[in-house]
Amino acid sequence: MIHLIATGGTIAGEADPESGGARYRAGVRPVGALLAAVPGLDAFDLSAEQVLSLDSKDMTPDGWLTILAAVRRALGDPATDGVVILHGTDTLEETAYFLQLTVPGGKPVVLTGAMRPADHPQADGPANLLAAVRLAASPEAHGKGVLVVMNATAHAARHLVKARTTGLDAFESAIDWTDARPDGRFADLAADALPRVDILPGYAGAPAGLLDACVAEGARGLVLALTGHGSVPSAWLPALRRAREKGVVIVRASRCAGPVIRNANANDDAEGWLTVGSLPPPKARIALMLALACDGPFTAD
Structure with missing residues (x-):
């Protein structure tokens, strides 16, 4: 059937x-x-x-x-x-x-x-x-x-x-x-709600205040849909560091086709950021929501 x-x-x-x-x-x-x-x-x-x-x-x-x-x-x-x-x-x-x-x-x-x-x-x-x-x-x-x-x-x-x-x-x-192959890494999900994760686009003149607003509204994770190879605007750095201090998980992605490679074009290790590989921002958001809900690792795959 x-x-x-x-x-x-x-x-x-x-x-x-x-x-x-x-x-x-x-x-x-x-x-x-x-x-x-x-x-x-x-x-x-x-x-x-x-x-x-x-x-x-x-x-x-x-x-x-x-x-x-x-x-x-x-x-x-x-x-x-x-x-x-x-x-x-x-x-x-x-x-x-x-x-x-x-x-x-x-x-x-x-x-x-x-x-x-x-x-x-x-x-x-x-x-x-x-x-x-x-x-x-x-x-x-x-x-x-x-x-x-x-x-x-x-x-x-x-x-x-x-x-x-x-x-x-x-x-x-x-x-x-x-x-294709199955995944099911979060098949044990038992949550009745998923944590809030927001996607923030990078563009010329994108205001850093958007980051603070998402955190203030309760976002537990931020996926940055950035330009090029995941290029983080310099003006965003203070807001991103404030978010990390509050325990918000930051994932660096691109609005272009991937990959976004760890520690390439940014010091991800020093900033405590994650990267998505070739995963597009909407799917990276889903993976991060599930990782947070299950207290598991975020895997870009």
Whole structure:
């Protein structure tokens, strides 16, 4: 049996009549209606549940925990052979990576979504959903970690990125999904909330006061999405040192494609900073949140 977990997203969206077709509302259609619109699904033994109904731009860490709880319930059922999660594309790569770190390898977990709403005359959701179910049901998907299917292409969660704002080919990944491996380093996560970690972008004239504001609001970690090879603005140094004195974990990343190498372009050892390797800032944030929640090491991988 393949268990489907619906969270909303464009795949469940409908045109907004007030916009004259210029906009749509995500997360409108329930999972039963989505399944009924997909020819070929009757060949599979399926179960389904609706755990969220939102536009994925509004996904939160609490939402991740809700999805994780549903995944754990499904995978714990001996009758479940795999899980498919329907999700909006805006934060699809973040949820996929969160699950990559918190779900042990074994049974397939596959996410999918859509770039066009469900009532679009050429909606891509039905084909993506069918492809995701097929992948979750295939022996080849076992032991590959969390996967994502979009536009007839499978991706590994660790390497997935939404590279374009529009188009059915909006997603890319650096490796073939068949080379993917499970992670699950935080599979024992028992927290009912995740610590706050903020991402701060580096740009010309970026004010250091943003760092102080995040710390004042309760951030336990800061991921710096810096320019170039993780270049820290000189004006930020006093604020970063104040944050470290308060126990805030600082991670040096880049807004460019990585890697950010430790002690290259900055004295990370002297400042007590961590570095991300090739991990992009949104995924580095997730890894740091989980490391703080589990009192474990932050690993850039």
